[in-house]
Amino acid sequence: MQTELTKQLNIKYPIFQGGMANIAEHSLVSAVSNAGGLGILAAGGMNAEQVREEIVKTKALTDKPFGVNLMLLNPEAAKIAKVLVEEKVAVVTTGAGTPEPYMKEWLEAGIKVIPVVASVALAKRMQRCGAFAVIAEGTESGGHIGESTTMALVPQVVDAVEIPVIAAGGIGDGRGYAAARMLGAQAVQIGTRFLVAKECIIHENYKNLVLKAKDIDSVVTSRSTGHPVRVLRNAMTREYLKLEKEGKGFEELEKLTLGSLRKAVFEGDIAGGSFMAGQIAGLISKEQTAAEIMEEIVTEAKNVIQKQWELEQ
Numbered sequence: 001m002q003t004e005l006t007k008q009l010n011i012k013y014p015i016f017q018g019g020m021a022n023i024a025e026h027s028l029v030s031a032v033s034n035a036g037g038l039g040i041l042a043a044g045g046m047n048a049e050q051v052r053e054e055i056v057k058t059k060a061l062t063d064k065p066f067g068v069n070l071m072l073l074n075p076e077a078a079k080i081a082k083v084l085v086e087e088k089v090a091v092v093t094t095g096a097g098t099p100e101p102y103m104k105e106w107l108e109a110g111i112k113v114i115p116v117v118a119s120v121a122l123a124k125r126m127q128r129c130g131a132f133a134v135i136a137e138g139t140e141s142g143g144h145i146g147e148s149t150t151m152a153l154v155p156q157v158v159d160a161v162e163i164p165v166i167a168a169g170g171i172g173d174g175r176g177y178a179a180a181r182m183l184g185a186q187a188v189q190i191g192t193r194f195l196v197a198k199e200c201i202i203h204e205n206y207k208n209l210v211l212k213a214k215d216i217d218s219v220v221t222s223r224s225t226g227h228p229v230r231v232l233r234n235a236m237t238r239e240y241l242k243l244e245k246e247g248k249g250f251e252e253l254e255k256l257t258l259g260s261l262r263k264a265v266f267e268g269d270i271a272g273g274s275f276m277a278g279q280i281a282g283l284i285s286k287e288q289t290a291a292e293i294m295e296e297i298v299t300e301a302k303n304v305i306q307k308q309w310e311l312e313q
Helices: 004-009 026-034 048-061 077-086 100-108 120-128 150-160 174-182 192-196 204-212 235-245 250-257 260-267 279-283 290-311
Strands: 015-017 039-042 066-071 091-095 112-117 134-137 165-168 187-190 218-221 229-232
Touching (some): 015 026, 015 290, 026 290, 048 066, 066 077, 077 100, 120 134, 134 150, 174 290, 192 204, 192 290, 204 260, 235 250
Parallel strands (some): 015 187, 066 091, 091 112, 112 134, 165 187
Antiparallel strands (some): 218 229
16 A cells, blocks of 8 residues: 555555545544544634644644645635644645645745646646645545546546646545556545544534435536535525526525535534535445544455456466
């Protein structure tokens, strides 16, 4: 399971936990890092001091490397960028924009910057800016998504850049891990599978929706606004898609989703919450500790790869 990437990041397994806003906090992140992966704190939904507090709490629970995900649309992005330097964070992943304004300061501080990309063009741009690696995220992912599938995007990004590529989107077990490695990725990022980790703080209603999800139970909203989001179907998504079809404007659509992720995460609001999850949700059927999830993925991946090797002999 070791790759050049794991050696440079000083982690045991090439598995990142997705930086899910309002979800990936110190309990989950430290558990993933302690299990040999790279836990990633989500700065989305937090101000600079809250991010600092989460970093301190995570350090108290693990001495292993972990990262922080900065959603660049965060109003306090510039302040958070400085906190990451001050707290000597090992890895920063970014989304919803380009981290170029902060790259110089981060690189000088020795931070490994790994932007999330949804296109070859952005991957090339991030390499020119000094990114350590990129996360090529396919449209199968939960939350904010691009258009290309993981199967199509990852090998094209691998061919286009010289830095390591981490595959994300539709990966939730050892088979997905093995497939991503065959596409040329040096690691994978997994989000939805960790929603049902025992250390994950989301409301039980949220976990149960993921556990009961079928392959067709996710839907993409907000295509009309240019910021598509994959979530699990509920009353809110049905109304949202109805209004989109009717051509309603951004302001009217925004009323439906304002605070909806927090409603899902903290209140378990089945009707009005935004239950972000990827298409992989249909594969998930049990709640486990983060360590159990990691061990199961690693064991299955090794078995799949070994079996394929034996078939080819």
